[in-house]
Amino acid sequence: MLYAHLEAYLAATVAKPARFVLALSGGLDSRVLLHLMGRYLQAHPEAGCKAVHVHHGLSPHADCWAERCAAWAAEAGIMIEIERVSLVLGKRMSVEQQARDARYAALQTHIGPGDVLLTAQHADDQLETVLLALKRGSGPAGLSAMPQRMAFASGWHLRPLLEYPRAAIEQYASEHHLDWVEDESNSDERYDRNFLRHQITPLLHGRWPGIRKAVARSAALCGEQEALLQELLADQLSEAISADQSLDIAGLHPDKPGSERRGKALLRYWLAEVGVKMPSQAQLEQVWHSVLLAKPDANPKVCWGEVEVRRFRQRLYVVQPWPDVSSSILPAVLNEACSLPSSLGSLLLAESKDGQLRLPQHDEPISVRFEPAGLEVQPVGRVGKRKLKKLFQEYGVPSWQRRRTPLIFYGEELAAVAGLFVVKAFAGKECDLTWHYEQE
Incomplete structure (x- = not known):
């Protein structure tokens, strides 16, 4: 079932010949996807594929996991590269978020024009992602969760298993006698996703067996609404944004009655275009009222994480942190x-x-x-x-x-x-x- 789905999905989604980059953590999901891709390459020798294992160094077993991933990739006839990353712990950002950002930054370096990144998220992951978005108070963009296909670096990011529950992936692994690594941190319920996985989603599945599909439909509808809104505002954003990626305040029409809702949506799309972490609703309110609507002679700014939004001559700028070079x-x-x-x-x-x-x-x-x-x-x-x-x-x-x-x-x-x-x-x-x- 899973292989037939993968083959049909890639045939309908990917131009041939394709070059795939498979994110291989060594856990159950990516281990199954590696096995599936090994079968796919045998049937489609014109395709190319390599696996990338990101070594975070957070576990004492990390070296062993990298070795096992290399062995499994060799069995599947897929070359592998091990990417070692370092995390700067102790910041306000969670370890989960830092590890995820470092992982995707490492994977991005392997994606050339038209290449396809494959990751192994499934329907249970999608449910958890929507619940976490609700916990954060996200809007439609956050509630759209993980798309099955999206642009990534100079290529594409596909999640071919997103429609299937974890149980289907476990069944495939059992049928093909696969082994995989178990990250000890997956049982640590201090992490929000683990808490949901062990304490909340089993109750939801027991009460409403169809909740995965229902949540996936809601996420897809939110994604459609978000895409439509972006399409409707695309021309206005294009007129307001300049070559240096600053934003013309006049293009948001802040002085017009009823402009705030549309203006805030444009601010969000501008920040997404610039490629920075999205602010909270309260921080976005600050950008609108404290920066955008400040007096013309003011020099206001709003900061979150390592990002600043500042105003200069009726334009908004995203300012990233830079080392001081003034003494150079x-x-x-x-x-x-x-x-x-x-x-x-x-x-x-x-x-x-x-x-x-x-x-x-x-x-x-x-x-x-x-x-x-x-x-x-x-x-x-x-x-x-x-x-x-x-x-x-x-x-x-x-x-x-x-x-x-x-x-x-x-x-x-x-x-x-x-x-x-x-x-x-x-x-x-x-x-x-x-x-x-x-x-x-």
Whole structure:
């Protein structure tokens, strides 16, 4: 039954030839999916598949699990890679969430264009996910739970077993004499999902045997409603969001009566588009009232986790945490790219027949710096000198980017600010300055 379903599902869902990446924890569910994929590859040799086991290092048995996964993958004729990840414990985020985020981040590195990630969640997992979403007070997006198919990295993420209960997977494992690893943490009811699995869902199944299917239908309906709302608001979001992923406040029409409901929905879709963790309802209220509706001269922000939403010149920005680079001094060489720290890309000062800068003299070593304090210069085309802080304001550089903007020095004198201007005293036509930087 399971194999026939898998084969039919992949035939209807995946373009051929396909390359699959199977997430293999070694537990019952992924062990069964590995066996199923071994059979699938025998029947469809044109397909490619590799398994990836993510080694979290949380259990004393983690090394043994990795070895057993490698052995099972070899039996199935599937190559395997072991990805070791480290978790930073002690933060407010749960161990479960950190492990999940680290796992998917590791899996993402194995997904090329059009590749298909396979994971082994089933109908009981879906029920637990919906219950956890209810516990958090989630809306339709959260209650839509786990889709059977979704975009992932540059490929797709499929959950081919999502329609089947755990009992069907156990039956398959028994029929094919499969063994698997048992994570001792699965019995620890301090974890919410384990509490639901051991204490709550057995009662629900006993009272309402059809609850898995009923909850799956509700989740699917929530997903449809969420998709429809996104479709209806897509054009408005496209008009409001810019290339740097900031959001135009005017596009939310906060001054119009009745705009708050639609505006908050646009905020949620914008945050999803930017790819940050969704805020709680209370935090979203703060973004709307404390940031979006603040006085024009205010510099408000709302933080959750490691994310900040800030406003600058009637636009909203998501600001990620970055290490302080203001004390960095990087030597640079003419005609050679200079790699910048903190995901700032690279800078190239190259000779050119139609540039904006003069060549540096022999006694003017080139360097890249980031500290604007105390600097006073005159940009080309401007009258008189001004403090760099004031110039940043005039050029519309948000406050949190001002110590992340590369400053090019000839010797101890500022010659140019990347992406903004050349200092008048260093103007010329011998050099061109290029900053290769994709804003996060």
